Amino acid sequence: MDYLNKLTDYLNILLRFVETTYHTLLRYIETTYHQAMTMTVSEFVISHEAAIRLMFFFGILLVMALWELAAPRRLLTVPKALRWINNFGIVFLDSFLVRTIFPAAAVGMAAFAQEHGWGIFNHFQVSYSLAVALSVVVMDFVIYLQHVIFHAIPVFWRIHRMHHADLDFDVTTGIRFHPLEIILSMLIKFAVIVVIGPPVLGVIIFEVLLNATSMFNHGNIRTLRSLDRVLRWIVVTPEMHRVHHSTVYYETNSNFGFNLPLWDRFLGTYRDQPRMGHEGMTIGLWNFRDTKRCATLPGMLAIPFIGKVAGYTIDHRK
Ligand SMILES: [Zn+2]
Ligand SMILES: [Zn+2]
Numbered sequence: 001m002d003y004l005n006k007l008t009d010y011l012n013i014l015l016r017f018v019e020t021t022y023h024t025l026l027r028y029i030e031t032t033y034h035q036a037m038t039m040t041v042s043e044f045v046i047s048h049e050a051a052i053r054l055m056f057f058f059g060i061l062l063v064m065a066l067w068e069l070a071a072p073r074r075l076l077t078v079p080k081a082l083r084w085i086n087n088f089g090i091v092f093l094d095s096f097l098v099r100t101i102f103p104a105a106a107v108g109m110a111a112f113a114q115e116h117g118w119g120i121f122n123h124f125q126v127s128y129s130l131a132v133a134l135s136v137v138v139m140d141f142v143i144y145l146q147h148v149i150f151h152a153i154p155v156f157w158r159i160h161r162m163h164h165a166d167l168d169f170d171v172t173t174g175i176r177f178h179p180l181e182i183i184l185s186m187l188i189k190f191a192v193i194v195v196i197g198p199p200v201l202g203v204i205i206f207e208v209l210l211n212a213t214s215m216f217n218h219g220n221i222r223t224l225r226s227l228d229r230v231l232r233w234i235v236v237t238p239e240m241h242r243v244h245h246s247t248v249y250y251e252t253n254s255n256f257g258f259n260l261p262l263w264d265r266f267l268g269t270y271r272d273q274p275r276m277g278h279e280g281m282t283i284g285l286w287n288f289r290d291t292k293r294c295a296t297l298p299g300m301l302a303i304p305f306i307g308k309v310a311g312y313t314i315d316h317r318k
Contacts, residue, residue: 042128042201049107049204053211060212064171064219071222073238074279076168078295087172089297094182102186109193110203119197128199135198137260139206142192144263146185147256152314158304159184161312164252165288165303167295169245174218175211178304213259217241236261243274247282251275253314287311 036044045052076083098105104112113119121131150160162178177185193203219238223231228239236257244255254271257264264270274281284294287310293299 042199045204046200052204053208056208056212057215060215061171064215064221067221068170068219073220073222073242074169074283076170076220077283078167078291080170082291083166083168083170083295084172086295086297086300087166087176090177090179090300091175093297094177094179097179098182098186101183106186106189106193106203106207107200109190110198110200113193113197114200117197118194120195121199122197132199132202132205135196135202136206136209138196139189139192139198139203140210140257140259141263142188143185143210143259144257146188147258148269148314150181151253151256151312154309154313156184157309157313161285161288162300162303164245164285164312165294165300166245167284167289167291168220169218169242169283170220171215171218173245174214174216176300178301180304210259217258232261234261235259236264239273239278242278242281242283243271245283246274246276247284247286248275249312251281252285252312285312 032048035047039047102108114122117123120126121135126134147160150156159178159180163173163176163181166173166176198206213235217236217238218241221238223237223239228237231237232240236255236259240255240261241258243251246252251271251274254269255264256269261270276282287307288294288303290299293303
């Protein structure tokens with residue numbers, strides 16, 4: 001009897017919890033729907049920025065993770081659990097650091113620039129939608145240039161090579177960047193925002209898009225060759241970006257784009273396929289092959305500070 005009473009109590013508590021969660025969720029959906037009906041798209045996106053970011057992050061992550069399970073492109077060489085735990089560890093650390101050092105982040109900077117009339121789009125009369133679209137394209141070009149610079153300047157390559165030291169290539173590689181690279185990227189983004197003065201909506205679209213395409217183009221997924229041929233004119237595909245993660249020097253220094261493929265195509269850094277084929281190529285860096293170094297949090301964090309800058313920087317001469 002006593003046992004039954006206890007069980008009823010637990011069930012009651014559980015039911016009350018489910019009921020409260022259900023009502024809170026319902027209320028949230030109702031208010032969000034009401035706001036969506038009364039606001040413009042731009043106002044809605046800006047006021048729900050955090051929820052939109054999280055929704056895209058977890059949504060794309062889930063789709064890619066399932067796709068990788070259903071149709072993997074390559075066999076993984078390191079236990080997946082080990083890589084995923086440590087790659088997510090880096091993501092958590094990066095998010096924590098960025099939120100602590102730059103609480104308002106890029107969006108805050110864009111709002112600040114707007115208030116003070118800083119930057120091209122805040123100074124000249126440009127239509128709002130054109131300013132949003134151009135901001136996204138310009139910021140994507142800057143990210144491309146930044147990526148080239150991170151390969152060209154030895155001290156920056158030390159930091160960026162942590163991304164390349166991943167011994168496998170999958171959705172979590174796309175979000176695995178050294179905290180120093182994340183901080184430097186944010187400072188570069190601030191500088192660009194001050195110069196171009198993008199609308200806040202442009203910055204949000206750009207950041208959500210970059211996060212989503214980075215997870216997509218690092219996917220260990222099989223795609224139809226014919227589909228990839230067409231798609232890689234519009235967006236950087238996994239078949240295109242995988243070349244960039246080859247251990248071969250001239251393949252690592254190609255396909256720098258994260259989002260739009262046109263920068264690589266027009267600026268001469270495009271490489272169609274890896275020489276050894278997607279299944280025969282080796283992923284990572286030839287001078288970082290130790291699992292402890294490349295797939296555990298302390299090892300990964302130390303990568304910029306150990307060893308020589310060997311073999312990969314663009315100024316490298318054999
Ligand atoms: Zn790179
Ligand atoms: Zn990459």
